Amino acid sequence: MVKATRGTLVKCDASIKAMLLDIDSKHRNDFIIEELDEEHVLVKETKIAELKQRLQSMMKERLKEPESSESES
Amino acid sequence: MSASSSQALEYLELLPRQTHTKLYEQPSTVLAIFRCMLPHLAKTIVMAMLYMPTPFAASDLDAWFRPDGKREREKALAVLEQLHIVVPQQDAHRRTSYELYPGFARSLRQALEGSGTHRSFGVPSSTPDPKRVTVAFLDEYARNQWENILFYMVGSTVGLANAGALAQDVNEGTKALLRAGDFVKLAHGRVSITRAGFTFVLQETNAQVWSLLIVYLKHAPQLSMSETDVLSFLFMLGSLELGQDYTTSTLSATQLQMLEDLSAFGIVYRSSKDALTFYPTRLAVTLTSDSGALSSSEPLAKSLVSSNRDGSAQGFIIVETNYRLYAYTSSLLQIAVLSLFTKLTTRFPNLVSGKLTKESITRAVKLGISSAQILSYLTSHAHPQMQKTQPFLPPTVMDQIRLWEYxxxxxxxxxxxLMKEFSSESEYRDVLSYAESLGVLVWKSDAKRLFFVDRVEQISLYLQKKKNRSG
Structure with a gap:
């Protein structure tokens, strides 16, 4: 029997996916329903906003970029 | 089918069968749906079946299509079935045949032939109005009301000094509606625009009107208004004539209540709150016409475009390869929209100039505005001088904006x-190709027999039918 699961398809590159999995495992696997392939995961629809936010803050922590200052030219 | 009516179609498709049945009692509604909601192929099918005395066998219908037109056929039939316009039936020999929904067929025939005693196309006022207003006045009125709404959304986000004063012209009901539709959100007592709101502002006027009306429709039950009444009134408005006054005496209580809200949007005009007549404005009469594309609606396209774009219908924005931006406009609305994603530095009487910077773009992205939206705004308002090159915008600037967003x-x-657990490869292939032909397929994995769709209603109907056929 065919089943339909409600959720949000998240498309990202492999490095981001690793971060998403990391976040998921640190929070009782509360976000991800299923890993689909290298670049796609299925996430609970209600949790997507929170997941995005956690990803943002994680990236800020890990990737310290020099803030490019604006040059007037 | 224009982009503006496609969102109305999406809304209609999700309504239950009973609502459709009630809607189809009004010839004006049926005509409006036929005129501007249906894809062209669906129109052809409806027209062919309209005067057929007996149900139409599915095999005969299939014979009309070339094998390579399967995708289009499925799409057209899916829309018709979803709207309950065409009803599939199965006879004792399991042969499928199609029939037009009787109520729909009757109303469409009435609309075409002008028969029946329905009053669904509005009743012109019989007594001449002493304070008759002109078309130019109506256009001005509609434009003012509508621009105020847009300005309320954009102006306060960017913090223009006089935004508050202008926003007072927008009444509380409209503000509440904009919040309910998630077009704006209140944060720290200030109004700021959302992604949906920005999409809204960037649409052409006709699409904007529909977006707002659909939010209105969704909230109609909360205001104890019947959805069907509201919808059929809107469709009726679309069939009225500009500059003619119509009597309010044939309207239901719900529709009278609506008149008040609609005049706040600038869709209808009433000289006072208890006037016995109302005038539809251009926003109303273009609701159900495929405007813009038609040459006969030339004055309409012009007047609506110029109303929103402040007379600069041909475009007014110049972007240079060094990210500098010049906009020949004096409209506060234009400037407010631009300042959502541009660092504006100088303003002259007819020109503002500024720069697209990483900061300004990321700020816009944080507000929920996508790079695609920014680019489409800049492209569609590019100055004629810019339009001489292809693409209109410098490619470096386009790429950089996308990268900043990324x-x-x-x-x-x-x-x-996510659709999964298909029992066989052939079942997977079959359902997958159906999803593909509907245009709802987002992602698939043949190896795992999985695929992802953004809408499921049609697919589950299809699976149901498949099950019935085999079981």
């Missing part, structure tokens, strides 16, 4: 449904 947003999300 730095902030690293994931792409789609809400929908």
């Amino acid at each position: 730095e902030g947003e690293r994931v792409e999300t789609t809400n929908g449904f």
Whole structure:
């Protein structure tokens, strides 16, 4: 029997996916329903906003970029 | 089918059968749906079946299509079935045949032939109005009301000094509606625009009107108004004539209540709150016409475009390869929209100039505005001088805007449904190709026999039918 699961398809590159999995495992696997392939995961629809936010803050922590200052030219 | 009516179609498709049945009692509604909601192929099918005395066998219908037109046929039939216009039936020999929904067929025939005693196309006022207003006045009125709404959304976000004063012209009901539709959100007592709101502002006027009306429709039950009444009134408005006054005496209580809200949007005009007549404005009469594309609606296209774009219909924005931006406009609305994603530095009487910077773009992205939206705004308002090159915008600038966005947003999300656990390869292939032909397929994995769709209603109907056939 065919089943339909409600959720949000998240498309990202492999490095981001690793971060998403990391976040998921640190929070009782509360976000991800299923890993689909290298670049796609299925996430609970209600949790997507929170997941995005956690990803943002994680990236800020890990990737310290020099803030490019604006040059007037 | 224009972009503006497609969102109305999407809304209609999700209504239950009973609502459709009630809607189809009004010839004006049926005509409006036929005129501007249906894809062209669906129109052809409806027209062919309209005067057929007996149900139409599915095999005969299939014979009309070339094998390579399967995709289009499925799409047209899916829309018709979803709207309950065409009803599929199965006879004792399991042969499928199609029939037009009787109520729909009757109303469409009435609309075409002008028969029946329905009053669904509005009743012109019989007594001449002493304070008759001109078409030019109506256009002005509609434009003012509508621009105020847009300005309320954009102006306060960017913090223009006089935004508050202008926003007072927008009444509380409209403000509440904009919040309910998630077009603006209140934060710290200030109004700021959302992604949906920005999409809204960037649409052409006709599409904007529909977006707002659909939010209105969704909230109609809360205001104890019947959805059907509201919808059929809107469709009726679309069939009225500009500059003619119509009597309010044939309207239901719900529709009278609506008149008040609609005049706040500038869709209808009434000289006073208890006037016995109302005038539809251009926003109303273009609701159900495929405007813009038609040459006969030339004055309409012009007047609506110029109303929103402040007479600069041909475009007014110049972007240079060094990210500098010049906009020949004096409209506060234009300037407010631009300042959502541009660092504006100088303003002259007819020109503002500024620069697209990483900061200004990422700020816009944080507000929920996508790079695609910014680019489409800049492209569609590019100055004629810019339009001499192809593409209109410098490619470096376009790429950079996308890259700036990508730095902030690293994931792409789609809400929908994952279909899995297909029992066989052939079943998977079959359902997959159906999803593909409907245009709802987002992602698939042949190896795992999985696919993801953004809408599931049609697919589950299809599966149901498949099950019945085999079981």
